[in-house]
Amino acid sequence: MAWTGPEPDADGWMRRFAASAQATEAELTALDQRVGDGDFGTNLSAGVGAALRRADADPGTDTDTLGHFAEAFLDEVGGTSGPLFGLLLQAMADAVGEGGWTVVALADGVGEGLAAIRRVGGAAPGDKTLVDALDPAAEALKESAADPARTPGSALASAAEAGWAGVHRTAGLRARMGRSSYLGDRATGVPDPGAVGVALFFASAGGEVRELAPHLSPPGA
Amino acid sequence: MAWTGPEPDADGWMRRFAASAQATEAELTALDQRVGDGDFGTNLSAGVGAALRRADADPGTDTDTLGHFAEAFLDEVGGTSGPLFGLLLQAMADAVGEGGWTVVALADGVGEGLAAIRRVGGAAPGDKTLVDALDPAAEALKESAADPARTPGSALASAAEAGWAGVHRTAGLRARMGRSSYLGDRATGVPDPGAVGVALFFASAGGEVRELAPHLSPPGA
Amino acid sequence: MAPYFENNGDRLVPDALQGFARAHGDLLSLDPEHGFLLARDTSPARRVGLLSGGGAGHEPLHAGFVGPGMLDVAVPGRVFASPHNRQVYAASRAGARADGVLHLVKNYTGDRINFGIAAERLAHDGIACARVLIDDDLASDSEEIAAGRRGTGGTVLLEKVLGAAADEGLGLDALAALGGSLAARCRSLAVASAAHTAPTTGERAFELGDGELEYGVGIHGERAGRTVPRGELTPLIERMTGELLAALDPGAGSEAIVLVNGLGSVTPLELYGVYGEVARHLDAQGVRPARSLVGNYVTALDMRGFSVSLLLADEETLRRWDAPVRTAALRW
Amino acid sequence: MAPYFENNGDRLVPDALQGFARAHGDLLSLDPEHGFLLARDTSPARRVGLLSGGGAGHEPLHAGFVGPGMLDVAVPGRVFASPHNRQVYAASRAGARADGVLHLVKNYTGDRINFGIAAERLAHDGIACARVLIDDDLASDSEEIAAGRRGTGGTVLLEKVLGAAADEGLGLDALAALGGSLAARCRSLAVASAAHTAPTTGERAFELGDGELEYGVGIHGERAGRTVPRGELTPLIERMTGELLAALDPGAGSEAIVLVNGLGSVTPLELYGVYGEVARHLDAQGVRPARSLVGNYVTALDMRGFSVSLLLADEETLRRWDAPVRTAALRW
Numbered sequence A, B: 001m002a003w004t005g006p007e008p009d010a011d012g013w014m015r016r017f018a019a020s021a022q023a024t025e026a027e028l029t030a031l032d033q034r035v036g037d038g039d040f041g042t043n044l045s046a047g048v049g050a051a052l053r054r055a056d057a058d059p060g061t062d063t064d065t066l067g068h069f070a071e072a073f074l075d076e077v078g079g080t081s082g083p084l085f086g087l088l089l090q091a092m093a094d095a096v097g098e099g100g101w102t103v104v105a106l107a108d109g110v111g112e113g114l115a116a117i118r119r120v121g122g123a124a125p126g127d128k129t130l131v132d133a134l135d136p137a138a139e140a141l142k143e144s145a146a147d148p149a150r151t152p153g154s155a156l157a158s159a160a161e162a163g164w165a166g167v168h169r170t171a172g173l174r175a176r177m178g179r180s181s182y183l184g185d186r187a188t189g190v191p192d193p194g195a196v197g198v199a200l201f202f203a204s205a206g207g208e209v210r211e212l213a214p215h216l217s218p219p220g221a
Numbered sequence C, D: 001m002a003p004y005f006e007n008n009g010d011r012l013v014p015d016a017l018q019g020f021a022r023a024h025g026d027l028l029s030l031d032p033e034h035g036f037l038l039a040r041d042t043s044p045a046r047r048v049g050l051l052s053g054g055g056a057g058h059e060p061l062h063a064g065f066v067g068p069g070m071l072d073v074a075v076p077g078r079v080f081a082s083p084h085n086r087q088v089y090a091a092s093r094a095g096a097r098a099d100g101v102l103h104l105v106k107n108y109t110g111d112r113i114n115f116g117i118a119a120e121r122l123a124h125d126g127i128a129c130a131r132v133l134i135d136d137d138l139a140s141d142s143e144e145i146a147a148g149r150r151g152t153g154g155t156v157l158l159e160k161v162l163g164a165a166a167d168e169g170l171g172l173d174a175l176a177a178l179g180g181s182l183a184a185r186c187r188s189l190a191v192a193s194a195a196h197t198a199p200t201t202g203e204r205a206f207e208l209g210d211g212e213l214e215y216g217v218g219i220h221g222e223r224a225g226r227t228v229p230r231g232e233l234t235p236l237i238e239r240m241t242g243e244l245l246a247a248l249d250p251g252a253g254s255e256a257i258v259l260v261n262g263l264g265s266v267t268p269l270e271l272y273g274v275y276g277e278v279a280r281h282l283d284a285q286g287v288r289p290a291r292s293l294v295g296n297y298v299t300a301l302d303m304r305g306f307s308v309s310l311l312l313a314d315e316e317t318l319r320r321w322d323a324p325v326r327t328a329a330l331r332w
């Protein structure tokens, strides 16, 4: 895929992610209201708020921003999603810190993050959790990493696309993990909020997302 | 006023009063909801229910029925209206017991009842309580008693008419006693539930009242 | 369909009383005929039995306060309706001590009448009986309300302090006088953002718009005298506390027992937030919040609101407040 | 406008914590940095500190159970969100005793993760830490729910009994094992006739028709697995109690501690009515309701519902239940 947009840097990406999370807080909340306890929007929004405060108080390199985001989510955000996003961000910060801002480092970092999230949370793909967006996104990055022509921008765009596709698949699933599992069949038809958060994360690399609705139904549906 | 309806007896009157109170329970409740605590309908309905049980368990003369109603309201019905209706019924039972089923005895009994209610409750006419229906009804009975041509049926019909007129006047009053007094101006415009109960009581002498609405607005309003 | 979790046939209150008596059988027993709750073992030092009662729907008031250190007997009526005089009379006979029985009566016409008739009957039997009229509600303090101030949240404060005084062996007149002076030093103010659900209709007893507040509600779900914008918590509490202080006019260095009382559906998070604001405002006015009680004590079914009560307390009152109490709803 | 009585700026929980710490300053103190509540004087005989925590919105759980005989420290999160690991870590360090700290964790992924990370950090510091996983909710007992049963009302029962056991000087492993065996003997079931008010939107979290009942709700306001007609109280309680007994399978002559727990807006009248029915049904099944607790203990903001919990109790458990406790919300 040819990438024609501006190339993202980690600092810009994180700030756009923060802006996207805040812009879509109400929509995320509404989703978690339908299949969970209605706090995902506030949890994520509080998380990026805390992260921005750290990043603004101590601006530095791209990796520093990633590290600030990771630490904020790990140390200041509760709920289920807070520490899980923290694990993903931490693995990415480590990989980019070592390997630089490359597609290979991004693929390694996200792959590591996914593994950590699966270890800690115990969810497998198909359980209707954020893993269902993160797993295909990680897979897409791995494929991109095998192609030396891909830039980080284009690789992250593919990851976002794979993430949204994962989101659409969650809608058809019956949950086995997370709060939606308590709803039995009643959660079927609604995409998983955490998965939406993950797709939003990758999509923010290419630009701020101000509205979720256009992304929530599969193209052509 | 020429009375053309069938002459009521005390037992029939009390049973019709019970039926009227039960038929209009919801309307009475709705009224008390607007200007009080919403229990007048249930209080009155529970009262007549207890009274009927006594009357049925121990049927006897007219005065016995009046006595059963009085005792039930005095001994088994709480709230504000329960014992006040009990005082009225007791005074009537005493008077009719002594003087027989005559307009004079009825006028005496209701007059005594009004006096007792005013002693115990401390309300004066104009305070927006059941006194505002009972006082004119007692007055009408007193007038009828001065006219030897009047029958109990026609005297009670006049009392009911005077009672309804009293009810209409309460709508315009600001309450000084009872729960509506806590509402300040907000009770203005709504007739007093207890006053409605009193008018209903007298109106039931001539026939069962199945609906309040037609009686609640002054004729021509 | 009944809005509350209950059985058909008007069994909400009677079923609750039975369950309550069973759950707290160590503390009290239920008289099945008259429906009053009698303590098993209040202090033998008591010369006077303490009785309180009133309409149901205000739980834990009063049944929740029966037991050592507080009430000897509680007489619940139907929802929002005074118990009838025969109930009060029978309960008084059961709870009276050598020196008689003290009626703690919230100031409502129905309660005054029914307790009053019972008192006449007791007098006829030669049982001494006196009354403390509880009228703490500031919102009904108006020349235009001839019925006088309502009795509301402050009731629990008075019942606790009078219970301790009864345990000291005070006589009937002394207790009645103490009750009067406590009532005079106690004021409450209540607000609500939603009415209770009417048991008869299943609808809210009145409707409020988003952000509207009934300012000065009672505990029977009747509307307040006025509706105001709700706004944030801090200014609301400053206004409420300010009005209570203005009415009580405490001297500098006064101490108060503070009650933040939920009316039904307000969460503990909110009630403790309210308490924090009340305490801060009292600090600023130089009144020490010496003791506090935060929770649902005098409710109005499931009304979404709360009340704040202040009882100005001297050292003796605080000592009585601290005296042990063991009831279903209050113990220390 | 915020649906709750609060100040703007996400201050519902922090303001409540401050007010709570002020009202109960004799029992505990608030750590202003990490927002946990530390008991002032639990028994010196304790070798292990007891810590519990979880999302806010369930008050009085857990802060209301901090004090002698129960918890050493409570860690509240945001509304319905687990506290973060740093909070749990700091609170654990503050509450740990010579033998370490026991985490009482309701079984939710978020809590497991955050308490888990904190435990790793404590291990790194050489502070012994064990966990009791509380998973009493029967409605989430299904092979299809890989997350396992939720922790709900039964939590308060376990916290009380474990508190008494800690006061006896039991070590970390013994307490953890006891917790596990208590959890295995405890089941709860909850129903709701109306959802809580969502703090974010001011709307009910879900809508139910008149006479509908969510059967098997949790304490976070998510819907239940199914909606059933509400009906009268007696058949509802027979069904709930029957299912609990079927799951616990108590032997004849067993004894149980019964909790009838309000989720927020249910009135005490209803809760005691429920208790009466539960006790009657247990009688009929030959299980003795040896102890009971009726009231709001583990709530879901202002949800209109209640839960019933049974903890099968041997003599030792009853003795520990009866041991003195002095906390904001539970004392005897």
Ligand SMILES: Nc1ncnc2c1ncn2[C@@H]1O[C@H](COP(=O)(O)OP(=O)(O)O)[C@@H](O)[C@H]1O
Pocket: A032, A036, A037, A039, A040, A041, A043, A078, A079, A080, A081, A082, A084, A117, A121, A122, A123, A128, A129, A130, A131, A177, A178, A179, A192, A193, A194, A195, D080, D081, D082, D108, D109, D110
């Ligand atoms: N075991 C798990 N592993 C990975 N992700 C999970 C797991 N359980 C839940 N999640 C994710 O967490 C999201 C909800 O996050 P959040 O609302 O913050 O937490 P909570 O469910 O504790 O309220 C869900 O939408 C789901 O994607």
Ligand SMILES: Nc1ncnc2c1ncn2[C@@H]1O[C@H](COP(=O)(O)OP(=O)(O)O)[C@@H](O)[C@H]1O
Pocket: B032, B036, B037, B038, B039, B040, B041, B043, B078, B079, B080, B081, B082, B084, B117, B121, B122, B123, B128, B129, B130, B131, B177, B178, B179, B192, B193, B194, B195, C080, C081, C082, C108, C109, C110
């Ligand atoms: N002091 C009083 N004297 C006479 N009647 C009164 C007095 N106070 C109230 N009432 C009557 O009582 C009626 C309400 O009765 P009810 O609903 O049974 O009692 P409560 O107000 O205690 O709920 C009022 O509508 C009014 O007519």
Ligand SMILES: [Mg+2]
Pocket: A032, A036, A037, A038, A039, A040, A179
């Ligand atoms: Mg959530």
Ligand SMILES: [Mg+2]
Pocket: B032, B036, B037, B038, B039, B040, B179
């Ligand atoms: Mg009324």
Ligand SMILES: [Mg+2]
Pocket: B037, B039, B079, B080, C055, C079, C080, C081, C082
């Ligand atoms: Mg009433």
Ligand SMILES: [Mg+2]
Pocket: A037, A039, A079, A080, D055, D079, D080, D081, D082
């Ligand atoms: Mg949550």
